[in-house]
Amino acid sequence: MTQDRAQAPLPDGATFDYVICGAGSAGCVLAARLSEDPSVSVLLLEAGHGDTPDMVSTPLRTIEIWHSDYDGQYEPAPQAHAGNRRIYWPRGKVLGGSSAMNGMIYVRGTPQDYDAWALQGCHGWDWDSLRPYFLKSEDFDKGANAHHGSGGPLHVTTRHARHPLYPALIEAAGQAGIAFNPDYNGARVDGISYIQFNARDGKRASSNAAFLDPARSRENLCVVTQARVSRLGLEDGRVEAVHVVSPSGESHVKVRREAVLSAGTLESPRILMLSGIGPAAHLREMAIDVAMDLPGVGQNLHDHTLLPMTYAMSEKYEFPTDPSVPPMQVHMFTRSRADIKVPDLQPLFFCVPAYAPGQTGPDRAVTFHAAGLRPTSRGQIRLTGKALSYPLALDPNLLATEYDVAALVASMKEIRTITAQPALAAWITGEVYPGPDVTDDAALAEYARSAVGSYHHQVGTCAMGQGAMAVVDPDLRVRGIRGLRVADASIIPTIMSGNTNAPAIMIGEKCADMMRASPH
Numbered sequence: 001m002t003q004d005r006a007q008a009p010l011p012d013g014a015t016f017d018y019v020i021c022g023a024g025s026a027g028c029v030l031a032a033r034l035s036e037d038p039s040v041s042v043l044l045l046e047a048g049h050g051d052t053p054d055m056v057s058t059p060l061r062t063i064e065i066w067h068s069d070y071d072g073q074y075e076p077a078p079q080a081h082a083g084n085r086r087i088y089w090p091r092g093k094v095l096g097g098s099s100a101m102n103g104m105i106y107v108r109g110t111p112q113d114y115d116a117w118a119l120q121g122c123h124g125w126d127w128d129s130l131r132p133y134f135l136k137s138e139d140f141d142k143g144a145n146a147h148h149g150s151g152g153p154l155h156v157t158t159r160h161a162r163h164p165l166y167p168a169l170i171e172a173a174g175q176a177g178i179a180f181n182p183d184y185n186g187a188r189v190d191g192i193s194y195i196q197f198n199a200r201d202g203k204r205a206s207s208n209a210a211f212l213d214p215a216r217s218r219e220n221l222c223v224v225t226q227a228r229v230s231r232l233g234l235e236d237g238r239v240e241a242v243h244v245v246s247p248s249g250e251s252h253v254k255v256r257r258e259a260v261l262s263a264g265t266l267e268s269p270r271i272l273m274l275s276g277i278g279p280a281a282h283l284r285e286m287a288i289d290v291a292m293d294l295p296g297v298g299q300n301l302h303d304h305t306l307l308p309m310t311y312a313m314s315e316k317y318e319f320p321t322d323p324s325v326p327p328m329q330v331h332m333f334t335r336s337r338a339d340i341k342v343p344d345l346q347p348l349f350f351c352v353p354a355y356a357p358g359q360t361g362p363d364r365a366v367t368f369h370a371a372g373l374r375p376t377s378r379g380q381i382r383l384t385g386k387a388l389s390y391p392l393a394l395d396p397n398l399l400a401t402e403y404d405v406a407a408l409v410a411s412m413k414e415i416r417t418i419t420a421q422p423a424l425a426a427w428i429t430g431e432v433y434p435g436p437d438v439t440d441d442a443a444l445a446e447y448a449r450s451a452v453g454s455y456h457h458q459v460g461t462c463a464m465g466q467g468a469m470a471v472v473d474p475d476l477r478v479r480g481i482r483g484l485r486v487a488d489a490s491i492i493p494t495i496m497s498g499n500t501n502a503p504a505i506m507i508g509e510k511c512a513d514m515m516r517a518s519p520h
Helices: 025-034 059-065 111-119 127-137 165-175 207-215 264-274 280-285 402-419 441-451 501-517
Strands: 015-021 042-045 138-140 154-156 191-194 221-224 228-235 238-246 249-261 305-313 328-333 348-350 365-372 380-382 393-395 428-433 484-486
Touching: 015 025, 025 042, 025 207, 025 501, 111 127, 127 138, 127 501, 154 207, 165 191, 165 328, 165 402, 207 501, 228 249, 228 264, 249 264, 249 501, 264 380, 305 402, 305 441, 365 402, 402 428, 402 441
Parallel strands: 015 042, 015 249, 042 221, 138 154, 249 484
Antiparallel strands: 191 328, 228 238, 238 249, 305 365, 305 428, 328 348, 348 365, 380 393
16 A cells, blocks of 8 residues: 555654655655665655646646746845846755756766766766666666666657757757767767657656656555655764654654655755754854754855847747647757867757746747856855744855856857858847847856856755765765765765756665665
8 A cells, every 4th residue: 555645644753764855856766766675664755745737747838837836936145246136946846856847858967077076086976887877767768778778767758749940950050060969868968969858658757757656555665745854853973863844743753774865955955954964153153053063064056057048030930839848859068168178068949938037028939048067156055044934045156257157158159150050040030138239258248147047957065075075975974974864966066067857866876775785
């Protein structure tokens, strides 16, 4: 019988071998993999919803989830280097986390991304060690080959309907000297490509749909939604309990083996700090007793940047209507400078208009997003009070470095080169934003600061490593605390070349193996 107590109170004082805090991309994987062993009990706690409405499962309706009750609706502080604007951060508040509201784009990154982690002391996180975990999860629609797996829970589809704009866009990129790459998750990432989606039969393949749903009938797996973790109960430096707030009130569960924070880049550091694990001076400022001084908790916050360039379209253009595919179907991996060894740009092309806040323009338009992959700016997360009711202080310190701005300027210039090619002449009637009068680098940089947004790939706030600012070790154990790990995108020390959902799923796969191998 499925134990899904979405509305019922969690039995106060119940004991589980493993308690997973957060049912996002990694948390759903952990719950599914750990519960494969019938001798252990697994509790998965999710602060959001347990149902998946049609707008969650339908790819074309992705943006409808924003500002809904299925969205965590985070808003960082005004950004000093980006026009003093607030940049909206949607995050999934439902089983599957942000994999239930993202663009379903399946990207692993480059081998160099992960090899760099290993060189920083994250042993076992090099590409050769991680590649098997990516392949283990994957069910590639063209079957297994040297670069893809088949038969895994996570479906990856390349066979989807194409909006008629996209073949012309790919032709235009070729005319601009950017080669078509049929598989950016293959031997190389560079070039322009049709996106590989996490979808099956025209529906979103979130981590909930792929991993958790098939495991829900297991007697040893308990899934509780609308249950928000308020703090961890520590005794002699070990996690003994997890305290939860739900519509039914406050309760706690006991941890026999390990607790895992999989609440995401924004919420995992909050739980640590509310539990007394974090920068000691800040915790004392919040009147929280210090259990472990870890200065790196909440630091190292960074994110990919996304910048809209919008073009008015001719009568040839038609608004997309196929519900089985999202409006973004093509992206590129390119370099802002010839001497950069791996791509640092990932422009994303929408066949609908996506104006930045405050922008207006025609409905018959499309948005081609410039994008930076390797931000050098770093921000932080802080508490504003000692209870869950206080909002987080979020400051990504966006565009604080000249490189981050220069990367977006280079990406805009590249997009302009593509849109000027003959293959798009019958489609595009004019540039709406930044506009034809915005030409030199200084003006383009000013536009970047006025309109930049987020790729929604926040990482790094519980970073893995060996140094003083590391929060977790390469086994994902929280330093100085027994029986506690973190497994989500917050552990990523330096963001990879592309979307973060596939790496978060990989983190869940690897963490499950490490936990099963750990003596108790």
